[in-house]
Amino acid sequence: MPDNGDVGIYQPKGSIATYVIVLPCVYGMQLMWDSEATVSHFAAQADLTPLPPEPLGIALVVPPVQGPLFSPELQLFIYTADQWEEFIYEWARTLTYPVVRKFGGANDHGVDVAGFCSAAGFYGEWDCFQCKHYKDALIPTDVWPEIYKVLRHAKSGYYSLPQKYCFLAPRGLGPSLDQMLLRPGALKREFLAVLASGKVGPAGDPIERAAIATFASGVDFSMFQSIVPADLIEQHKNSPQHTVRFAVPLPVPPPAPTPPDVPNPEETNYLSQLFDVYAEKYGLSARTIEDLSTHGRAHDHLKLQREYFFSAERLRVFYRDKVPSLTFENLQGEVHEGVREIHDDEHPTGYDRLQRVLSASQAISLSNNALISVTQGRDKKGICHQLANDLRLRWCQE
Structure with a gap:
């Protein structure tokens, strides 16, 4: 979707059956697509004021063109990395977090999307969603650098460890990584072995790697999890953006209620x-x-x-x-x-x-x-x- 004030036409990748125009709305003298802003630092509270329930805009459908309609699962495959992060951000906003933020990009400190349970932000209870849009399912070597990064920033006090750290990829996890996440002890042992070998972290700084290893030894690696794409899509149905993003029919509304005897x-x-x-x-x-x-x-x-x-x-x-x-x-x-x-x-x-x-x-x-x-x-x-x-x-x- 456009991230500026220009009117844009958005068509979910892979779906050529329906186009959707999203019009920005005027607030004061500014045109905004969303109230969230990309930041390069993480304050515990100041940056975590509640957001509007969804991105601002009006969904307008344009007459469809002929062509196949690809399933949401297939559409996810051909997203860009930025589109995948936006999808995860929309998904996370359907959950129970009071505040959700999207930080993906340079200097994100290992956090693409975060769900915060309180105004304490990174120093309270929070969950991290790491977005990985690769052409193949994730394998262990894809996640070692991310695990190292979150441990390093938590050790430094930049933020507290999240309750959950979820790897989210449109093609899911390969069997080796999938089974490893279900065996947190094995995941920790393998990470520590890779860390000791210098294959992750600063190869020329064994002291730094040893400090992270000591810190990691006291961490419960069951925090590292994943969610399969089918479940993400099912939960995303609760997002106002679902019909727009995937060009799927709107759900059928319930019958109109009978007006009460006493007017509201x-x-x-x-x-x-x-x-x-x-x-x-x-x-x-x-x-x-x-x-x-x-x-x-x-x-x-x-x-x-x-x-x-x-x-x-x-x-x-x-x-x-x-x-x-x-x-x-x-x-x-x-x-x-x-x-x-x-x-x-x-x-x-x-x-x-x-x-x-x-x-x-x-x-x-x-x-x-x-x-x-x-x-x-x-x-x-x-x-x-x-x-x-x-x-x-x-x-x-x-």
């Missing part, structure tokens, strides 16, 4: 506007659902409008954590644009304006939002009531 506080504005409509059309003074129960037509009409509203709310809530942030707001904006002229036109009554706007919403062609495949006619009517709830639409006008 969040319904106040659009219900107030509907009561104004009924007062104008029928001469009613009712301001509650119970008061309206004696007027059959108005009561039935209100019941239907609330069903529309809750249908749209179901979309908003269900997909809130399944697509990039502001995607649903963009959908609301499209509906607003589609009904604005009808809304702003002259109408005999607020009821006429409401009905014309609801009808116009059904004719809107939603062609570029990631939610179009799951948006139904009732949802578009419900979005009109959401817009009324936000006072962007007003049925009765002076």
Whole structure:
């Protein structure tokens, strides 16, 4: 994905069935893709202020082109190293850590992605995720330098040892390394032997290697682990970036809930506007659902409008954590644009304006939002009531 303020087109490598444009959002005078920043030092607390739940942006789908759709597993194979780190970062943010940081690059001190359990950062409980995007499965010689690096920085006091140190690779681990990680004692013995031979660490500094060996002898090597790619992908389904990254269909939303007998506080504005409509059309003074129960037509009409509203709310809530942030707001904006002229036109009554706007919403062609495949006619009517709830639409006008 772009890491600057330019609008970019992102297509997951290996998937040529769907393109996704991610638009940056304006905060003040800056365009940002994400709030995380690459840093060259690690403070225990100052650098660990909580991040927004996901990278900022709007997912817009462009008409697909013909071609095979590769599985997520195959797409991972042809990522660049940077794309692999970004995927792991997205995955880690679906876990239970209060704070996740991505540090991969020069001067990262052996930490590509870290999950912190508290504001104490590197001096509290934390887990390290080491990203290795190689053309083959990892073997022991791939990990000795990384084990040496984390031990050296922990010994120096740069950070405390992580609770877990996971090697993450799209092709997983070779059988030798896989079995070695399951036998922590054997892993430690083999590492110490390699360290003593000078094949890892400074070859010309046996004193330094001996100091690391002494430190390593007291470390529980069960901290070194791995996670298979299939499990990473399964957990990544909880990320708002999953559908965007792998061009897979959105999950089917649950049925819309039945509106409660007593309205929620969040319904106040659009219900107030509907009561104004009924007062104008029928001469009613009712301001509650119970008061309206004696007027059959108005009561039935209100019941239907609330069903529309809750249908749209179901979309908003269900997909809130399944697509990039502001995607649903963009959908609301499209509906607003589609009904604005009808809304702003002259109408005999607020009821006429409401009905014309609801009808116009059904004719809107939603062609570029990631939610179009799951948006139904009732949802578009419900979005009109959401817009009324936000006072962007007003049925009765002076």
